[in-house]
Amino acid sequence: DTGVSQDPRHKITKRGQNVTFRCDPISEHNRLYWYRQTLGQGPEFLTYFQNEAQLEKSRLLSDRFSAERPKGSFSTLEIQRTEQGDSAMYLCASSLGTGGAGNTIYFGEGSWLTVV
């Protein structure tokens, strides 16, 4: 499988606990994105990386959220002190970031988070 892969696919955690999601982008894709999607809504942008550099962060990314892409390959998204409002699907995506069809952003299957 050469698509974007995310792990774990499902996570149930107690409020106040920390959780970490991992994303492996499509090989050779320079850009990696994190989105969040709640029920009945479209995905909302959280942050994106160009190689290892985090180029943009949404205001949705509170100080409890941190994302890294240390070697420019896989990325992790950590949520500290989870709250029930963090319950959502966290989508990772990647793209070449070049012009035309290279702008196409491919998504993984998502990681569902339930905070109880």
Add this chain to the structure above:
Amino acid sequence: AQKITQTQPGMFVQEKEAVTLDCTYDTSDQSYGLFWYKQPSSGEMIFLIYQGSYDEQNATEGRYSLNFQKARKSANLVISASQLGDSAMYFCAVTGELYGGSQGNLIFGKGTKLSVKP
């Protein structure tokens, strides 16, 4: 700022017929890209079709085509010969493009739920 409006929360279509899903956008970027994605109940976001704002021809990918009307800021998705497996949520999205490359921040609409009837 960018915004996507999808005015059809839900649509029904008979199997084998064509259907058009509406999308209008608002962007201040001179150059931008438009995308359509399909999201089945399993949750994965499946890329369908891409249209660059400077592309003169409407994009097509198999049964999917994009009716791009730049002056009206609309990018409607046309699905021909609908199949039962087309039943899903469909999202329109836009991103700015600077120097031919994506600026990264993909803005989505609220989606349209398409149901294909046998």
